[in-house]
Amino acid sequence: MTLELEYIGDTTIPVELQGVTPCRLRDLSLSEIEGMEIYHGKEIVSLADFFKISGDLSDEQMRLSGDLSGVHWIGSKMESGSIAIRGNCGRHLGSEMTSGTITVQGSASDWVGAEMRGGLIYIKGDAGHQVGAGYRGSSTGMNRGTILVHGDVGNELGLTMRRGLIAVGGKAGDLIGFNMRAGTIMLFGASGIRHGAAMRRGSIVFMGADHPPLLPSFKYSCRYQPEFMQLLLRNLQNLGFPVPTSVVDSTYDLHHGDMIDGGRGEVLLRVS
Amino acid sequence: MSKPYFKISGGYVYDPLNGVDGQVQDIWVQDGRIVPAPVAGIRADRTLDAAGYVVMPGGVDMHCHIAGPKVNMGRKMRPEEKRQGEVIPRTLTTHSGTLGSVPSTFATGFKYIGLGYTSAFDAAVPPLSARHAHEEFADTPAIDKGFYVLMGNNHFMMKSISEENPKQLKAFIAWLLGATKAYAPKLVNPGGVEVWKHHPAGNVDTIDQIVDHYEVTPRQIISEVARATNELGLPHPVHIHCNNLGMPGNWSTTLNTMDALNGFKGHLTHIQFHSYGGGEGSEESFCSKTTELADYINTHDNLTVDVGQVMFGKTTSMTGDGPLGYFLHNVYGGKWLSVDTEMESGCGIAPIEYRNKSLVHALQWAIGLEWYLLVEDPWRVVMSTDHPNGGSFMAYPQIIRLLMDATYRNDVLRSVHPDVMSRCVLGDIDREYTLNEICIITRAGPAKILGLKHKGHLGVGADADITIYSPHENKEVMFEMPRYVIKSGEILIDECELKQQTFGKTFNVAPAYDVEVEADIADWFEQYYSVQFRNYPISDDYVHDSELVDCHEKES
Numbered sequence: 001m002t003l004e005l006e007y008i009g010d011t012t013i014p015v016e017l018q019g020v021t022p023c024r025l026r027d028l029s030l031s032e033i034e035g036m037e038i039y040h041g042k043e044i045v046s047l048a049d050f051f052k053i054s055g056d057l058s059d060e061q062m063r064l065s066g067d068l069s070g071v072h073w074i075g076s077k078m079e080s081g082s083i084a085i086r087g088n089c090g091r092h093l094g095s096e097m098t099s100g101t102i103t104v105q106g107s108a109s110d111w112v113g114a115e116m117r118g119g120l121i122y123i124k125g126d127a128g129h130q131v132g133a134g135y136r137g138s139s140t141g142m143n144r145g146t147i148l149v150h151g152d153v154g155n156e157l158g159l160t161m162r163r164g165l166i167a168v169g170g171k172a173g174d175l176i177g178f179n180m181r182a183g184t185i186m187l188f189g190a191s192g193i194r195h196g197a198a199m200r201r202g203s204i205v206f207m208g209a210d211h212p213p214l215l216p217s218f219k220y221s222c223r224y225q226p227e228f229m230q231l232l233l234r235n236l237q238n239l240g241f242p243v244p245t246s247v248v249d250s251t252y253d254l255h256h257g258d259m260i261d262g263g264r265g266e267v268l269l270r271v272s
Numbered sequence: 273m274s275k276p277y278f279k280i281s282g283g284y285v286y287d288p289l290n291g292v293d294g295q296v297q298d299i300w301v302q303d304g305r306i307v308p309a310p311v312a313g314i315r316a317d318r319t320l321d322a323a324g325y326v327v328m329p330g331g332v333d334m335h336c337h338i339a340g341p342k343v344n345m346g347r348k349m350r351p352e353e354k355r356q357g358e359v360i361p362r363t364l365t366t367h368s369g370t371l372g373s374v375p376s377t378f379a380t381g382f383k384y385i386g387l388g389y390t391s392a393f394d395a396a397v398p399p400l401s402a403r404h405a406h407e408e409f410a411d412t413p414a415i416d417k418g419f420y421v422l423m424g425n426n427h428f429m430m431k432s433i434s435e436e437n438p439k440q441l442k443a444f445i446a447w448l449l450g451a452t453k454a455y456a457p458k459l460v461n462p463g464g465v466e467v468w469k470h471h472p473a474g475n476v477d478t479i480d481q482i483v484d485h486y487e488v489t490p491r492q493i494i495s496e497v498a499r500a501t502n503e504l505g506l507p508h509p510v511h512i513h514c515n516n517l518g519m520p521g522n523w524s525t526t527l528n529t530m531d532a533l534n535g536f537k538g539h540l541t542h543i544q545f546h547s548y549g550g551g552e553g554s555e556e557s558f559c560s561k562t563t564e565l566a567d568y569i570n571t572h573d574n575l576t577v578d579v580g581q582v583m584f585g586k587t588t589s590m591t592g593d594g595p596l597g598y599f600l601h602n603v604y605g606g607k608w609l610s611v612d613t614e615m616e617s618g619c620g621i622a623p624i625e626y627r628n629k630s631l632v633h634a635l636q637w638a639i640g641l642e643w644y645l646l647v648e649d650p651w652r653v654v655m656s657t658d659h660p661n662g663g664s665f666m667a668y669p670q671i672i673r674l675l676m677d678a679t680y681r682n683d684v685l686r687s688v689h690p691d692v693m694s695r696c697v698l699g700d701i702d703r704e705y706t707l708n709e710i711c712i713i714t715r716a717g718p719a720k721i722l723g724l725k726h727k728g729h730l731g732v733g734a735d736a737d738i739t740i741y742s743p744h745e746n747k748e749v750m751f752e753m754p755r756y757v758i759k760s761g762e763i764l765i766d767e768c769e770l771k772q773q774t775f776g777k778t779f780n781v782a783p784a785y786d787v788e789v790e791a792d793i794a795d796w797f798e799q800y801y802s803v804q805f806r807n808y809p810i811s812d813d814y815v816h817d818s819e820l821v822d823c824h825e826k827e828s
Contacts, residue, residue: 137350
């Protein structure tokens with residue numbers, strides 16, 4: 001059975017759900033779950049003050065519904081199970097999660113999957129800035145796991161990313177893969193500027209027709225048809241991500257950079 | 273109807289200024305101040321039973337770096353510390369904060385009050401950035417604050433000395449203190465920072481070296497500023513960071529600086545960093561010269577010092593001594609920030625790690641402890657780590673244990689670099705501080721040196737800043753977590769927990785001066801500054817809850 005959390009809050013002050021994850025709630029009774037302490041601004045309140053709760057976690061599944069755009073840290077540090085969000089949600093969705101699945105039917109705000117270490121985040125709408133990023137002061141961002149966003153995202157996608165896969169179906173802002181250490185970022189829409197700045201390794205793949213301007217510290221290498229891209233795109237299709245079959249066998253221009261930081265990163269621009 | 277009385281009853285009271293050394297006494301508080309016991313029949317509205325506890329005045333940190341642009345840059349330069357460091361969570365009554373070697377403003381206030389310190393003074397604020405320092409003070413809770421304003425490399429000051437115009441110099445210093453709402457004048461590497469601005473890797477080697485353009489020497493700056501500030505009758509006339517900080521052989525510069533004061537009152541800060549023997553850049557001959565310097569202090573009562581104790585671990589060096597920042601960056605590599613504050617001062621920031629197996633670092637640690645133990649009069653030596661330069665103020669309880677427990681001190685000494693023993697006298701000293709002496713070097717002494725008549729003691733009229741400790745054999749345990757801390761009569765720490773958030777006041781001075789000097793200063797601003805003269809001074813209404821401390825001008 002699924003644990004249902006229906007948001008009944010009416011507040012403009014942030015509500016924070018740190019610790020409200022299937023693995024943490026699994027062994028608690030319904031009344032204990034209702035009494036869980038969460039933050040409403042600086043006040044500590046009970047989970048039941050903001051959510052109508054029913055069901056149980058026997059199959060480690062949680063479902064949240066309502067306008068959760070002011071509810072933050074959903075699924076942060078999650079270790080197992082699944083969370084399904086029917087509407088929009090706030091910042092830090094799935095941050096530092098290590099396993100499990102989070103699906104969002106609507107859109108999420110900034111810091112989706114920040115410093116995540118495993119698991120899958122699947123967003124059907126848009127996401128904000130710093131998806132899969134490292135928090136300020138951290139040496140690594142996302143380090144394993146998968147983030148799929150059907151819509152658009154903001155700036156600093158994959159900031160200091162270390163491992164894992166991020167795929168974005170729509171547009172992105174500036175500085176994709178800024179300070180990237182490794183991992184793979186794929187973008188199907190248009191984007192801003194200064195992508196791959198200070199990247200050391202990893203791959204940023206631009207699948208769209210409009211190629212962004214690259215920094216002068218990136219160097220053209222060759223035009224080729226890498227087999228791993230076919231595998232990657234088919235994997236995305238298998239996960240339900242909308243990849244047109246026509247692009248699976250594409251050809252790419254390969255650029256290496258950032259030359260100011262070793263130049264072992266790669267930017268692929270799909271050409272046909 | 274009289275205001276309510278608050279009574280702290282039956283504690284072992286340590287109040288060295290008033291000759292109380294552990295006697296059981298009651299303390300009465302009314303309206304934030306200590307008052308005489310009321311007449312018989314009047315009962316306290318609230319009583320705190322302190323029986324069995326140690327009662328001291330609130331601590332006074334007279335030299336730390338907790339506000340202003342360099343502190344803020346130290347925070348911004350090291351975000352990794354913020355990410356990895358301890359977080360102080362928000363509560364219903366208190367703000368959140370972050371630690372690391374340069375804590376956030378709120379964390380700074382909470383950690384000081386949590387240690388039983390109720391006042392702290394930032395030791396180096398450029399005049400142009402004074403407004404920023406006041407703004408940060410307004411966000412630093414729990415403690416009273418003040419800052420020393422940098423003037424050891426100020427161009428107008430050097431011009432006045434160069435033109436042999438002591439009247440103008442004195443008026444300018446008074447104007448600058450009032451304009452910036454500062455508490456005391458600070459000299460940092462006088463003249464040396466200006467030389468650094470003129471030459472690659474520049475600095476002065478001695479206090480008799482000529483400073484470019486103004487043709488003055490550090491000795492002239494020290495002597496003339498000391499004369500002027502003593503004549504102004506400032507509560508803390510001059511706070512001196514000597515030239516050649518950290519350099520082998522710098523002890524002679526320090527001795528010359530003491531001599532250059534010509535008998536005027538002066539405070540030499542983080543003296544540990546200025547007490548080194550040895551040849552230039554030579555680790556082979558690096559040694560302690562504390563004995564010689566402490567002898568000079570012991571025989572010259574115009575001088576006081578704070579130590580600048582080094583503690584092992586990672587920290588951030590931040591200083592108005594621009595060339596020092598460059599030197600540290602060259603030694604340790606890593607991040608470095610250098611700032612030129614136009615017409616006034618410089619700044620250097622670099623991360624640093626003190627390692628107990630490093631000869632230099634271990635000797636610095638030992639030299640700091642020697643200073644506490646070799647100055648005979650505890651009223652003239654003050655506990656400091658030059659936070660965060662030598663270590664965090666949060667290390668004070670560790671230092672107290674090292675001073676009160678010679679066995680422990682010698683155990684630690686044996687664990688550091690083995691060559692330290694032969695290069696200093698720390699291993700030969702068996703002195704142990706008493707609680708009364710600890711009370712002097714952490715609160716009564718610094719309050720007296722700062723000229724704060726209502727701080728550092730528990731006599732009638734004093735601010736009701738009181739710290740109550742649970743006695744413990746291990747003095748580090750005793751001092752790291754006071755049972756109660758009372759600030760201005762309010763209990764902020766209750767049963768070791770922070771219960772409420774208040775904001776202390778800011779101390780400043782505004783000595784009288786000949787207003788005719790303002791025309792000269794305005795003309796100087798018009799010619800050289802990027803700031804309009806009329807926009808420079810900080811108005812009274814800009815400073816939150818300030819207290820003006822009196823100056824007593826003397827005849828020149």
